Amino acid sequence: MNVHSMHSPSSVPSVPSVPSAPARTATRRSVLRGLGVATAAGTAAACLPAATAHAAPAGRRTRGAPGTYTLTLVHLGRDGAPTTDYRTLLTALSGPDAGSARELKKSPSTVTVQAPAGRYLLDSTLYTRPVGEGNWGNDWLVQPRLDLDRDMTLVLDARVARPVDIRPPVADARFEQTGAFAEVTYEGVTGFVNVMSTSLDLRMAHLGPAAERGAVRTWVDSYWSRPGGVCALGYAIRGERALTGLVRHPVPDDLATLVVRSGVPASGGGTALVDFTPSAGPSPALSLPVPSGGTGTFLLTPERGTWDLVYGSPSEPETRANNYFVLGQSFTPGSTTVHTFDTPVLGPALDSSHGARPVAQRTGDSLDLAVPLLADGEGHAPSLPPFTASTVTLRRNGALVATRRGEKPGHASFTVPEGRAAYRLTASATRSRGSVTAAWTFTSAATATATDLPLSAVRFGPDLALDGTAPAHTTSRVAVTVEGAARRSGVRSLTVSVSTDRGATWTQAAVTGGRITVTTPGPGEAVSLRAELTDAHGNTLTQTHIDAYVTRSATGAR
Numbered sequence: 001m002n003v004h005s006m007h008s009p010s011s012v013p014s015v016p017s018v019p020s021a022p023a024r025t026a027t028r029r030s031v032l033r034g035l036g037v038a039t040a041a042g043t044a045a046a047c048l049p050a051a052t053a054h055a056a057p058a059g060r061r062t063r064g065a066p067g068t069y070t071l072t073l074v075h076l077g078r079d080g081a082p083t084t085d086y087r088t089l090l091t092a093l094s095g096p097d098a099g100s101a102r103e104l105k106k107s108p109s110t111v112t113v114q115a116p117a118g119r120y121l122l123d124s125t126l127y128t129r130p131v132g133e134g135n136w137g138n139d140w141l142v143q144p145r146l147d148l149d150r151d152m153t154l155v156l157d158a159r160v161a162r163p164v165d166i167r168p169p170v171a172d173a174r175f176e177q178t179g180a181f182a183e184v185t186y187e188g189v190t191g192f193v194n195v196m197s198t199s200l201d202l203r204m205a206h207l208g209p210a211a212e213r214g215a216v217r218t219w220v221d222s223y224w225s226r227p228g229g230v231c232a233l234g235y236a237i238r239g240e241r242a243l244t245g246l247v248r249h250p251v252p253d254d255l256a257t258l259v260v261r262s263g264v265p266a267s268g269g270g271t272a273l274v275d276f277t278p279s280a281g282p283s284p285a286l287s288l289p290v291p292s293g294g295t296g297t298f299l300l301t302p303e304r305g306t307w308d309l310v311y312g313s314p315s316e317p318e319t320r321a322n323n324y325f326v327l328g329q330s331f332t333p334g335s336t337t338v339h340t341f342d343t344p345v346l347g348p349a350l351d352s353s354h355g356a357r358p359v360a361q362r363t364g365d366s367l368d369l370a371v372p373l374l375a376d377g378e379g380h381a382p383s384l385p386p387f388t389a390s391t392v393t394l395r396r397n398g399a400l401v402a403t404r405r406g407e408k409p410g411h412a413s414f415t416v417p418e419g420r421a422a423y424r425l426t427a428s429a430t431r432s433r434g435s436v437t438a439a440w441t442f443t444s445a446a447t448a449t450a451t452d453l454p455l456s457a458v459r460f461g462p463d464l465a466l467d468g469t470a471p472a473h474t475t476s477r478v479a480v481t482v483e484g485a486a487r488r489s490g491v492r493s494l495t496v497s498v499s500t501d502r503g504a505t506w507t508q509a510a511v512t513g514g515r516i517t518v519t520t521p522g523p524g525e526a527v528s529l530r531a532e533l534t535d536a537h538g539n540t541l542t543q544t545h546i547d548a549y550v551t552r553s554a555t556g557a558r
Contacts, residue, residue, distance in 0.1 A: 069114075
């Protein structure tokens with residue numbers, strides 16, 4: 001993908017894309033994802049070499065090749081005088097160059113460009129140099145509809161721009177950066193332009209005629225840091241025109257609050273990095289460092305749409321991080337949402353919500369498994385869970401099909417005969433302390449299309465501190481939740497047992513009101529849990545957690 005990142009002199013000097021498995025460092029950083037000029041199919045188009053630009057002598061007419069026209073651009077600063085401090089981009093939305101862009105910057109104040117006839121998107125950022133220690137001024141002009149059907153002259157005048165003024169309602173916030181973006185679609189081709197500024201002195205304006213109804217999507221995201229948190233204020237507008245200025249001063253009740261709690265993973269302490277950005281981006285979001293056992297807080301604008309959260313567990317420098325993804329989350333004004341990561345009880349999680357990604361399917365003669373066997377206590381699926389051993393075993397009518405070892409826990413593929421048969425699937429993972437094993441039985445035959453396997457899971461929700469411990473010698477109620485096939489079809493039977501000697505002996509615990517009662521052992525010891533379930537169709541699950549969570553002394557901090 002070609003990246004067209006339009007920076008003012010006061011903008012972020014380098015804004016990387018988010019890698020799939022990045023090395024993480026415990027510092028605040030900014031993230032901008034997915035810049036480019038895309039076709040309707042979503043493929044980024046190439047950026048053409050910068051257009052030849054030259055001063056246009058007075059009274060002289062320049063003619064290009066047949067089918068092309070001369071576009072003269074006159075750049076004026078805030079003082080009304082010609083300026084060479086600008087960056088201008090001409091993006092073709094139709095014609096032979098559709099989906100490509102030409103960039104002009106630091107050329108003469110008046111330039112000419114030869115371009116084929118067609119529809120174009122034009123944007124220009126004009127910079128005003130600071131006085132003394134002041135900030136650069138940035139004036140962003142966007143013309144979403146430029147029909148080049150004759151020789152023409154456009155005056156790009158910074159004086160028509162109006163302020164972008166977005167501020168949070170908290171006194172301890174410090175401005176970091178703003179990104180303004182415009183996306184224009186015409187006959188199946190989408191052009192994308194943007195400006196990013198680390199100066200509060202950002203202004204913008206629409207130029208030219210309106211585009212077609214709903215063809216222009218503009219959004220502005222402003223990010224502010226504060227002690228232990230980030231203010232993420234974003235506004236998106238769709239219509240026929242780009243924005244001319246934008247003033248938003250939300251009050252506290254206009255915003256939603258997201259609290260991220262960082263557990264202490266088995267690998268030990270450290271600092272997690274939390275990326276929080278609108279789902280419909282890109283956006284110059286800030287990463288928030290959150291120490292293990294600590295919390296971070298985001299104040300956000302729900303009206304921006306859904307938001308994506310990526311939690312990177314603490315890791316050693318230059319190593320691949322274990323990430324958790326919470327995508328497409330909606331918020332309401334005045335609400336508070338809490339997410340806790342990296343705490344027990346670790347175990348299988350099966351998202352039953354509409355549109356959830358399948359984790360166990362049969363297609364023809366192939367069984368494909370991607371069960372998150374070590375999801376954290378809230379059911380967040382890890383990208384790279386730490387483990388010391390992993391196996392997945394499949395039996396058909398009692399006979400061993402195969403065993404897969406050492407792969408990501410709960411992940412495997414098998415090829416089986418097409419006939420209907422009884423299967424037993426067992427997945428296990430061993431951690432530095434404890435283990436998780438899930439054994440499912442079901443019947444299956446070859447399918448013409450991908451079909452979900454009827455797997456279930458049981459989730460346990462004890463009240464634990466962020467270090468994953470419960471107080472010793474106390475009695476508490478532990479939530480028990482059923483997920484997957486049994487949640488959809490119904491539960492025929494469910495038996496839960498508790499062990500305090502690492503599974504040597506088990507005591508049945510009655511499930512009442514969706515909870516069991518557990519009495520914890522002495523400090524430093526552990527509680528183990530087991531669930532035996534049969535769904536309404538006779539499919540079964542036996543799920544065992546050895547050392548599901550440990551205990552601390554009564555004086556231990558939460």
